[in-house]
Amino acid sequence: MDAFGYFKKVSLQKIYSMKPFADLNLKTPLRNGIEELGFETMTPIQEEAFPVILSGRDMIGIAQTGTGKTLGYMLPLLHELKYAKVDDPRVLLLVPTRELVVQVTQNIEEYSKYMNLRVLGIYGGTNINTQKKAYAEGVDILVATPGRLYDLIISNTVSFKNCKKVVIDEVDVMLDLGFRFQLTNIFDHLPRKRQNIMFSATMTDQIEDFIKAYFYNPDKISIAVSGTRLENIDQTCYQVENFYTKANLLMHLLSDASTFHKVLVFVGNKKSADRLQEVMSPHYGNEISVIHSNKTQNYRLRSIELFDSGASRILVSTDVMARGLDLDKISHVINIDVPAFPENYMHRIGRTGRAEEKGKSILFYTDNEKDSKERIEELMDYKIPELDFPEEVETSKRKTPEEKTVVKEIFNPHKVIEEERGDAFHEKSEKNSKTNQGGSYRRIIAKKYKKPKTRGDKGANRRRK
16 A cells, blocks of 8 residues: 555566567557557556556556657557447547547557547547537547536537546646646536546645546556656756857757757747747757747647757746657757746656657756756756856856846835926916815805705794894
């Protein structure tokens, strides 16, 4: 039993397995699809997840990015899935981002190439009516983001009466993005008798509460938990003065196109991504693409396609790309800034060095980011080797608005001293200082009669006369 008390620990920190897929006795169409993709041996998460998922038990998988989770949960589900004359989904997969929906949908279609299955991906940022029509044509496996699926549920478009398998991938990202409400409502619409499968890189209190609410006696598989240093990734770092100096250093490194032939650059926010593109575009033109949540869905998918195919060799991204996406043979991951959460650093650099391949990671940090860097090193129990700043790189004096020193005024700069005001102001002030006296009645007649006249007191005033 582990710290949460209700998990059975199936496996912990196994080294890469060499067990071949042929040992699983997969049904022929699925085996043919796997072999055509060139998969020969299983990773630990794939080897351990297969019998647990095949048994029908609820399962929690804790595995770092790049360990083959998608094939790990889809292999037993596809092996078990039989042809049925129903139009509603029998397997539901929930993922946090639109890009992941596209990727997972494509992966499933490749795995099941020789199987008669209908796979549909739905996500926000596109026409919901088009997705409703696609759903109405029938679907066996539905891949969705929580937000768009919730929209379809409240419009009574989807039915889960035949859904017996539910997978939540990257659940920690979903909860970080604020999808707890949608997840809760989706699970409330699912059949009570179902198998729940969850994958995450980290285990938090929010995830624990969710598991307690919806999972029944789950098995836990823990492989390469978050914070385990990725041995196949060569990590280095530079101490840099400021953001624009980081941009200069980045362009200096990228000038060696043969070494830095496919580079994923992470920045902390959308403003930084746009600033970096503005600085680099005159030098790199079509070689650079940018992706963040303010870009349109078509632009984001196009940027990923160009980068993955090699048409552009530099992709600048926020953390929307840090989880789940499997891009082929990234030579370097460069962190322009130090992420606030150490785990995010692990997810970022995990984009390179996929599975057993070698990868390289470079971190830029300023004096203000030194504490965050040290927290990352503490998490990994590893000191990132530091390289000398190249002399030929210019140190920029230009600063971003966030880097500029804010001078706190001890007085109100809009306050004007009285002596500095002109004569016109004093004349106007004297005129405006007059108060409303209420007209001649209040000032003269009321003084004579001692009491204000009202509509009902004329007789009383005469009698007093």
